Amino acid sequence: MTGIVMRSTGSWYEVLDKATGALHSCRLPGKFKLKDQDLTNPIAVGDEVEFEPENESSQEAVIHTILARKNYIARQSPKSKHHIHLIASNIDQLVLLTTIVQPALKQGFIDRYLLTTEPQNIPVILLFNKSDLWTTEMVDLFSEQKKVYESIGYKVLNCSAADGTGIGELRQLLAHSISLFSGQSGVGKSSVLNAVWPELKLKTGGISDYSGKGTHTTTFAEMFHVNDSFIIDTPGIKTLSFNNLTIEDVAHNFREFFQLSVDCKFGSQCLHKNEPQCAVKKALENGSISLSRYQNYLAILDEIEAQNYWERKKSY
Ligand SMILES: Nc1nc2c(ncn2[C@@H]2O[C@H](COP(=O)(O)OP(=O)(O)O)[C@@H](O)[C@H]2O)c(=O)[nH]1
Ligand SMILES: [Mg+2]
Ligand SMILES: [Zn+2]
CATH class of the missing domain: 2.40.50.140 (Nucleic acid-binding proteins)
Structure with missing residues (x-):
């Protein structure tokens, strides 16, 4: 069977x-x-x-x-830097939930998470939840983020589990597929799933204090199925560290940088740091790529360069 x-x-x-x-x-x-x-x-x-x-x-x-995995989402084990934890496998798309407020936007987290999907070409929907709470400035911040990620080919939507914004559209995007819901604790993964399918009755946690950190209500990844939608709710993630990536993996999986690298003097070998005639640095100067993406990229490169070779793991 x-x-x-x-x-x-x-x-x-x-x-x-x-x-x-x-x-x-x-x-x-x-x-x-x-x-x-x-x-x-x-x-x-x-x-x-x-x-x-x-x-x-x-x-x-x-x-x-x-059976052989079509793809998988893995991360460094939160308990051991020598181990890898499999979050889910065989998914059709990742819905990466995030917020502008409660908790505050952490764009670095988005760029980090995309490094787990990009090598396997897993489609990603960036879903900004809690839009009911947004002030005019926050709406502007969202529009800015939407522009950055849409311009490099990701789908970006906003929604609110509280007032129902975007929930109908999301339900359609989740039809006929296996979707992994991921994101930091407290961004509203379980609440959004409940808004889409009230019959799921997933437990949700309150925001425990002004730091905006959610309490941990989901402890294991769990798959549910409603009609022809399979969805995986995951425990919240606090931080994402990588023991399974090389610096080349990072350079090749910031997709817009990789695309530009054909015009770098050192081509796909270029790390876009201090190399001469680098197309990424040029694009940065003329504003055609996002400065914050580039800064996050450099931070991840530094972190991986500092990592002991033996702490790195192969893939599954
Ligand atoms: N204002 C507002 N609060 C929300 C929304 N979605 C979730 N929350 C609240 O955020 C907290 C964390 O939600 P939960 O679904 O448990 O987040 P999870 O840890 O990502 O599963 C709960 O107190 C929810 O009531 C939303 O769209 N708007
Ligand atoms: Mg939850
Ligand atoms: Zn370069």
Whole structure:
């Protein structure tokens, strides 16, 4: 039997048999746990697996094969810089939720997150939530961000779980696909999903203090399915560090910089820092690329250059 992993609670995996719609509780034999030393979790939500019932009468089953992943979202384990944590796999698109206020915009987070989708060409929707709270200045800030990211080919929308703005359009964008909802804690991932499908009744957390940090209400990634939409709600992320990227990965995955690099003297080898005849630096001077994207790029490069080679991990 084949199925798709909907959620995991420690050692058990809930697997949906798409043909029958039945959910099976599956466990994983020990050999899988040992295979990929660098991973904190051998199976991600979204994995397609083959499994067999333990015996005729039981709903419980054993996973014996993890099918090849079409793509995956991974991050450095929040608990260990030597490990990689798989957030989800086999997704059709990422919905990256963010805010202008409550919590305040952190554009660096967007650029960091895009480094996890870009190498695999995963489509991204940047969704700015809580637009009900925006002042005129905040609307301007959003328009600025929209221009930056739309000009390099990302879809950018605003919405409000509180007043319903943009929710209908979002529901359409989520049809017929598997979408991963990600973003920092407290930006409203669970609230937006509830606004789209009230029947989900996901737990949401209050903003706990004036720092605007949300409380952690979601602790595991979990997939839900409503009609023909599969959505994965994830725990909030505080910061994103990278132990799985080289400096070239960074240079090649800021998409507008990479496009320009054909005109750099050193081509795709150029890191766009101090090299002569660099097309990215030229574009920066004439304002055709975003200064904040460039600053975030330099900060990530510095961080990765400073990282010990042995802290870096391969990909899955
Ligand atoms: N004003 C306003 N508050 C929102 C909106 N969406 C979510 N919130 C609030 O933000 C807090 C965090 O929401 P939650 O959905 O738990 O965020 P998550 O951690 O990203 O899942 C909760 O107090 C929500 O009520 C919105 O569109 N407008
Ligand atoms: Mg949540
Ligand atoms: Zn260059």
